[in-house]
Amino acid sequence: WALPDPEASGAASAGDPPLRASIARVYDAALGGTHNLEIDRQVLAQVRAVAPEVDDLAWSNRRFLGRAVRFLAEQSGVRQFLDCGSGLPTAENTHQIVLRTDPTARVVHVDTDPTVIAEGGALVAGDPWCRFVAADVFEPAQVLGHEDVRDLLDLAEPLALLQVGTLHHHSGDDGAELMQEYVDALPSGSWVVVAHFLDPGAEGLGPLARRMEQVFLHSPMRSGVFRAREQIAAFLPGLEIIPPGPGRPGELELCDLWWPDGPRLRPLNPVQQCIAGAVARKP
Ligand code: SAM
Numbered sequence: 001w002a003l004p005d006p007e008a009s010g011a012a013s014a015g016d017p018p019l020r021a022s023i024a025r026v027y028d029a030a031l032g033g034t035h036n037l038e039i040d041r042q043v044l045a046q047v048r049a050v051a052p053e054v055d056d057l058a059w060s061n062r063r064f065l066g067r068a069v070r071f072l073a074e075q076s077g078v079r080q081f082l083d084c085g086s087g088l089p090t091a092e093n094t095h096q097i098v099l100r101t102d103p104t105a106r107v108v109h110v111d112t113d114p115t116v117i118a119e120g121g122a123l124v125a126g127d128p129w130c131r132f133v134a135a136d137v138f139e140p141a142q143v144l145g146h147e148d149v150r151d152l153l154d155l156a157e158p159l160a161l162l163q164v165g166t167l168h169h170h171s172g173d174d175g176a177e178l179m180q181e182y183v184d185a186l187p188s189g190s191w192v193v194v195a196h197f198l199d200p201g202a203e204g205l206g207p208l209a210r211r212m213e214q215v216f217l218h219s220p221m222r223s224g225v226f227r228a229r230e231q232i233a234a235f236l237p238g239l240e241i242i243p244p245g246p247g248r249p250g251e252l253e254l255c256d257l258w259w260p261d262g263p264r265l266r267p268l269n270p271v272q273q274c275i276a277g278a279v280a281r282k283p
Pocket residue numbers: 003023024027061062065084085086087088110111112113116135136137138163164165166169
């Protein structure tokens with residue numbers, strides 16, 4: 001998957017409407033946001049045709065992000081966050097959750113979508129501890145070497161690297177290598193958070209995952225791969241996954257079951273069983 005061209009997610013030229021659906025805007029549409037266009041809603045409608053509950057995929061991911069960031073901000077001691085593929089600013093963005101706990105923590109959001117950079121930049125304008133940076137999160141050297149990242153974050157100090165809802169948009173089979181590059185660059189005591197579309201083949205939901213994948217891959221976004229547990233776990237090389245709940249082993253878990261805010265009274269629907277996440281620490 002290559003960096004989107006300007007047409008893919010922004011205006012072809014100033015004043016022209018975007019020509020293709022974008023990952024950020026389709027995700028925004030699934031979350032019920034207002035930063036999306038008819039072309040984005042059409043993609044979502046195509047996915048809903050094969051998976052009517054697909055909006056829950058976005059919500060499971062987004063709620064997991066919120067709980068994981070709150071946990072890290074309140075308990076890990078880490079005071080700097082690198083939010084890869086931050087998405088369009090909605091409610092409860094990473095920097096808002098972090099700064100509520102620690103007003104002088106530092107947060108750098110990274111995305112390739114020009115709308116994300118423009119809207120996010122406006123949101124944090126005047127805040128010296130937050131930035132929105134345009135870079136390809138599947139190119140670790142580009143992100144880690146970016147002058148704004150270097151300016152705001154001290155890479156010699158532990159930090160939290162978030163890849164939430166991003167790596168399934170990397171179609172290549174070198175995801176583990178690129179994550180290894182990030183992990184190698186992080187000091188001991190750093191944290192990595194991953195959430196990823198899951199192909200729960202063994203649980204009999206493989207056909208549903210593959211139907212959604214086919215729509216995503218054939219949409220103008222051309223990305224959205226559902227991977228098996230082992231493939232997703234490989235994105236956390238050499239890291240200690242923390243238990244996803246009381247008395248549980250440290251392993252990848254469905255996003256909705258990762259330290260939920262309350263008891264689960266209703267079973268997860270099939271779509272909610274197609275996204276998994278983990279929070280892990282570099283020893
Ligand atoms: N992390 C947020 C969350 O979990 O709520 C947003 C996830 S959204 C599904 C994925 C985001 O990753 C989009 O905003 C998209 O523009 C961005 N993205 C996709 N590929 C990217 C790349 N190669 N480099 C930077 N951002 C990318």
